[in-house]
Amino acid sequence: MTVDLVAKLDDKLRAKRESFDKIPVVDIAPLLDGSDKLSVARQIRWALSNTGFMYVKNHGIPRDFVDSVFDVSRRFFELPMSEKMDLHVGKSDVALRGYIEPFGENTDPTKTKDLKECFDIGPERSTLEGPFFGANQWPSDFPEFRELTYGYHQKMVDLAKKLLKGIALSLDLPENHFEALMRNPISIQRLLHYPPQRGYVGENIIGIGAHTDYGNLTILAQDDVGGLQVMNRDGDWVEGTPIPGTFVINIGDLVQRLTNDVYLANMHRVVNTSGRERYSIPFFIDADFDATIAPLASCVTAANPVRYKPVTCGAHKFGRFAASYAHLAKAG
Numbered sequence: 337m338t339v340d341l342v343a344k345l346d347d348k349l350r351a352k353r354e355s356f357d358k359i360p361v362v363d364i365a366p367l368l369d370g371s372d373k374l375s376v377a378r379q380i381r382w383a384l385s386n387t388g389f390m391y392v393k394n395h396g397i398p399r400d401f402v403d404s405v406f407d408v409s410r411r412f413f414e415l416p417m418s419e420k421m422d423l424h425v426g427k428s429d430v431a432l433r434g435y436i437e438p439f440g441e442n443t444d445p446t447k448t449k450d451l452k453e454c455f456d457i458g459p460e461r462s463t464l465e466g467p468f469f470g471a472n473q474w475p476s477d478f479p480e481f482r483e484l485t486y487g488y489h490q491k492m493v494d495l496a497k498k499l500l501k502g503i504a505l506s507l508d509l510p511e512n513h514f515e516a517l518m519r520n521p522i523s524i525q526r527l528l529h530y531p532p533q534r535g536y537v538g539e540n541i542i543g544i545g546a547h548t549d550y551g552n553l554t555i556l557a558q559d560d561v562g563g564l565q566v567m568n569r570d571g572d573w574v575e576g577t578p579i580p581g582t583f584v585i586n587i588g589d590l591v592q593r594l595t596n597d598v599y600l601a602n603m604h605r606v607v608n609t610s611g612r613e614r615y616s617i618p619f620f621i622d623a624d625f626d627a628t629i630a631p632l633a634s635c636v637t638a639a640n641p642v643r644y645k646p647v648t649c650g651a652h653k654f655g656r657f658a659a660s661y662a663h664l665a666k667a668g
């Protein structure tokens with residue numbers, strides 16, 4: 337099904353794109369139950385073209401399930417450093433699964449060392465198949481960690497596919513547009529822990545340095561501590577205040593490229609000066625490793641000529657990781 341959401345505006349009629357000081361909250365129930373997909377698509381279009389970020393509510397993932405994943409995540413990060421380092425991401429080669437210590441991945445290496453620690457899992461494979469596809473590393477004697485985090489990952493894959501239907505509709509594409517590019521998509525389920533920072537906090541060390549996400553779509557659960565900051569089109573930082581029961585959704589570079597900058601993959605960062613430990617659970621989904629992403633014809637006009645060359649999803653994503661992971665940099 338295609339719908340006429342995208343007006344083909346004469347370039348002379350274009351005005352400066354609206355900026356924002358608040359990230360919109362979108363109720364996605366009518367998208368999920370099919371009762372009014374287009375009204376949700378319209379809200380998605382506004383959010384992604386103006387802010388690149390939105391909160392979603394009524395997403396169908398039970399609150400106590402999300403809380404139980406936060407609970408095992410907290411318990412994981414409380415393990416002794418030696419146990420966590422036994423699961424270090426460097427041991428997974430290019431599958432990029434496992435534990436990353438503070439300063440082990442610096443998302444904005446020109447400015448910032450990242451204080452966060454992370455744990456990454458992805459689609460389970462018995463052997464290393466290539467970048468992003470291999471075996472997960474699991475902590476021993478912690479079966480509920482594996483069960484809950486992997487179960488959460490599966491639920492996120494399903495939710496992401498539904499959200500991508502809404503994004504396709506918002507671009508006047510058939511709702512299954514992304515499916516053909518996502519037969520075996522790269523996905524990463526990440527757990528994050530941000531220790532609080534006290535005293536003087538400068539740009540050289542913060543929770544996570546300013547970055548755009550690399551792939552298609554991110555679904556983030558955050559606890560109630562706060563500290564996420566999002567840059568708007570004017571270059572101002574806006575707080576991504578926690579809203580109970582919602583996920584924060586943002587698009588990554590690949591959707592910005594696909595839409596020729598009509599949709600924005602915002603810069604964002606985390607600065608945790610709350611005095612409390614902060615935990616978040618981002619999920620990232622992309623396209624297949626070999627999928628080619630090139631600007632949509634409908635997003636190219638005389639005033640907005642082609643801005644990007646086609647890239648393959650895997651090459652783009654791996655390149656961004658190689659620039660930020662200490663262990664990949666060492667491997668040369």
Ligand SMILES: O=C(O)CCC(=O)C(=O)O
Binds near residue numbers: 605606616618
């Ligand atoms: O923890 C957060 O709120 C944001 C995390 C993030 O931006 C990322 O992992 O890419």
Ligand SMILES: [Fe+2]
Binds near residue numbers: 547548
């Ligand atoms: Fe991010």
